[in-house]
Each structure stands twice: as C-alpha cells, then as structure tokens.
Amino acid sequence: MSALKLTADRKVSPLSLWKVNARRWEPDVKNAFGLPAGTSCPGRTSICASVCYAEAAENWPTVDALVRHNWDLLQDCGRSQSKMVNLLRPLMTAYRQSHARAERLRNVTIPHVFRIHWDGDFFSIPYARAWRTIMLENADIQFWVYTRSFHGRVDVVPTLSIVPNLSLYLSVDSENRQHAERYPNLPHAILDETFAEAQVTSVSLSGKRAPRCPENARKVPLVGSDGRGACVACGLCVNGRSSVLFSITKS
Numbered sequence: 001m002s003a004l005k006l007t008a009d010r011k012v013s014p015l016s017l018w019k020v021n022a023r024r025w026e027p028d029v030k031n032a033f034g035l036p037a038g039t040s041c042p043g044r045t046s047i048c049a050s051v052c053y054a055e056a057a058e059n060w061p062t063v064d065a066l067v068r069h070n071w072d073l074l075q076d077c078g079r080s081q082s083k084m085v086n087l088l089r090p091l092m093t094a095y096r097q098s099h100a101r102a103e104r105l106r107n108v109t110i111p112h113v114f115r116i117h118w119d120g121d122f123f124s125i126p127y128a129r130a131w132r133t134i135m136l137e138n139a140d141i142q143f144w145v146y147t148r149s150f151h152g153r154v155d156v157v158p159t160l161s162i163v164p165n166l167s168l169y170l171s172v173d174s175e176n177r178q179h180a181e182r183y184p185n186l187p188h189a190i191l192d193e194t195f196a197e198a199q200v201t202s203v204s205l206s207g208k209r210a211p212r213c214p215e216n217a218r219k220v221p222l223v224g225s226d227g228r229g230a231c232v233a234c235g236l237c238v239n240g241r242s243s244v245l246f247s248i249t250k251s
Ligand code: SF4
Pocket: 212, 213, 214, 215, 216, 230, 231, 232, 234, 235, 236, 237, 238, 244
C-alpha cells in the first residue's frame, strides 16, 4: 500500500541544517503533514483563500504532487476511520524515524513536536477522529493545528478539544468570527489586515488581549541560528499558551 508523506517545513521543524552550497536551511526532521488547500477546507473563507501562503507553496510542482498524493490516499478510505488510522500510523513511524536519525547523527536531544496541516484542514469528522486516535497513541508527542472546521458541515471541536497532547487553534477572521463565539475558551488564531484589528477581535471573543506572532511580525527569523524553526523556538502555539494574532500586512 502506498504511504502518506511528511513535509519538511523550516518554520516548524525542530532542527534544520544550513546548506552552504544551496545557501538555505533544510529541515533535518520532517514533522509536518499537509493536504491540498481549499479542496480539504470545508470552513474556508474568502479572506484566508486570498492570502493562503500554503496554497501559494502548491505552485511548486513537487509540493502540489505531495499534498495531492496524501489527499488521494485519504479519499480512497471513504468515511472509514479505521482505514485512515491505518494510513496515519506509518506516517507517525516515519516521523519518529526522521526524529531519531537526527538525534543520533547530530548528538542532540530534540523535542517531539508535530504540526498537523501546514496546508489544508480537517475535511470530515471520521478523518478528525482518525487523527484523535493517532494522537492518543502518541502521547509523548505534542501536536498543534489551526482549523476553520469549527462550524457547519464539519465541526471538529467536540472530537479534538479533549485530546490532551494537542493544541487546537480556531482560525478566525471577520467572516467566521461569529461561529468562534461558541468556543470562547479555546485559543484563537486571529487574522486581519493589521494586528490592531485582530486585537479587537481577540478582546471581543475572549475578553483578553493576545500576543502577535513574532515571526509574522518580523521579530524573529523563520529559522534561528541554532537551526530551530520559529515555532519551536517561540512555542506559543505549539503549547497552546494563548490566542495569537496574525496580520496580512505584517503591521
Ligand atoms: S506565534 Fe510562535 S508558534 Fe505561533 S505561529 Fe507564530 S512563531 Fe509559530
């Protein structure tokens, strides 16, 4: 049987290496998973569609082929949760092998962190339940995910908010914020034109101010000089410490 494929994502990888000839960081640990943007996103808004950085990455033929490969395999499962679990288990084995290899070769200890959906979203409840099974089986791994699948045909909150090793963020913009009001106690990832406008939404949803994403605000690089991706160094979303603000204009 063909296997789901991981993505090497510099922003979320706990260790990247500087490739002198290519003059770029390359992840040494593959710890991200993606699906096609839009196709897999039942909660897509026109705002996120207009600025989706992940969809832009699909302009690279290799990226497009990878996420479509993952999508096709999961679609072949129909609505069978157990078939999807059987696809996701080898994915986590591949992640663990990538992690263990990097620790052995570099002689370092690397945190077990995994980003679900650097691209795409939860497209069905059986698929979300399959991920819940996988996360509960891998209790030593800290997972994090942002989703717009929290209202309408696919609402994954009841399925996923009970997973202890998952930081579940509701991705909020002006088109779907009224639906997020149903879940004021979950952290929100709020996108607006400016950080100030996103802050207004944060206060209205939860009564609390939220910090800016430092990478989005250009306060930290995508990869630090120690090879850690911005999200691993920052840790805010990885550990679900609070809601977070994102600005389309980065201002
Ligand atoms: S706030 Fe931190 S963890 Fe969240 S997306 Fe930004 S850099 Fe990553």
